[in-house]
Amino acid sequence: MNVFQYKFQGVYSLKDKDRTSLCTQSLTPGIRVYGEKLITLDDNEYRIWSTRRSKLSAAIKSGLSEMPIQPGSKILYLGAASGTTVSHCSDIVGDKGTIYAVEFSERTARDLIHLAAARSNIMPIVEDARHPTRYASVVAGPIEVVYQDVAQPNQADILYENLKTFCSFGAWGMLAIKARSIDSTSSLDEIYSKEIATLDNLGLQIVDNIDLNPLEKDHRFIVCRVSEDLK
Ligand SMILES: C[S@@+](CC[C@H](N)C(=O)[O-])C[C@H]1O[C@@H](n2cnc3c(N)ncnc32)[C@H](O)[C@@H]1O
Structure with missing residues (x-):
């Protein structure tokens, strides 16, 4: 079994016989967040990053070219749920980074708050992402x-x-588009084109546009960048 630095800082590739998996180096050794496999190599513990449980992992595996989440990054994460992907982002940004993790379901946020208690770089916010002014002060x-x-x-x-x-x-903006949450009847191409045109019209430059099939059915992953003053 071997572990290699992947092309993005803080992301690793674990090779076990003929199987290769993405992983991150655990900030809290010995603790599983969602039942993921833990591997110890050379005194470092790595957490296997499931492409079936995390759209960011699926996007990396599907050929993401830009990974703005890096050691030391300050991230605002909207739709954190119980913290599956947030936990890997927490491993990546490390002690010098911060993740403000917004989740509006109080029930789901309980697990997120529990996760944040063990990881000082996660700030859980139980709020509605449609109203950023409500959490601007924190x-x-x-x-x-x-x-x-x-x-x-x-x-x-x-x-x-x-x-x-x-x-x-x-x-940077990173967006996992779930087509069927937007429109249940139009074609996938129509739905994605409309969302991308909206981002473009708002002055965001599209950097990556990745189909997550078959890892995540009917999902696209978009990376965009603020390239002009926001109106
Ligand atoms: C697909 S799940 C997120 C999974 C998570 N990103 C991960 O990879 O581990 C979507 C989450 O967004 C939350 N959500 C939906 N609308 C929201 C809103 N307006 N504000 C905050 N959270 C929201 C839901 O409660 C749900 O937990």
């Missing part, structure tokens, strides 16, 4: 990356409102 900006996975009809607008509130020129 987010110490500027934010470098807004990650959005809320599975709501107006995903592009929610991303934009948060970028406008917390970010400036050069900041």
Whole structure:
């Protein structure tokens, strides 16, 4: 079994016989977050990063070219759920980074709060991502990356409102588009084109546009960048 640095800082590739998996180096050795496999090599513990449980892992495996989440990054994560992907982002950004993790379901947020108790770089926020001004007072900006996975009809607008509130020129947006949460009848291509046109019209430059099939059915993963002043 061997572990290699992947092309993105803080992301590793674990090779076991003919199987290769993504993983991150655990910030809290010995603790599983969602039942993931833990591997210890050379005194370091790695957590296997499931492509079936995390759209970010699926996007990396599907050929993501830009990974704005890096050691030391300050992230605003919208739609944190119980913290599966947030936990891997927490491993990546490390002690010098921060993740403001927004989740509006109080029940789901209980696990997130529990996760944050063991990881000092996660700040849980139980709020609605459609109203960034409600949590603006607890987010110490500027934010470098807004990650959005809320599975709501107006995903592009929610991303934009948060970028406008917390970010400036050069900041990144990462968006997991769930087509069937937006429109249950139009073709997938129509739905994705419309969301991407919305981002484009709002002045965001599309950097990556990745189909997550077959790892995540009917999902696209978009990376975009603030390339002009936000209106
Ligand atoms: C697909 S799940 C997120 C999975 C998570 N990103 C991961 O990879 O571990 C979507 C989450 O977004 C939350 N959500 C939906 N709308 C929201 C909103 N307006 N504000 C905050 N959270 C929201 C849901 O409660 C749900 O937990």
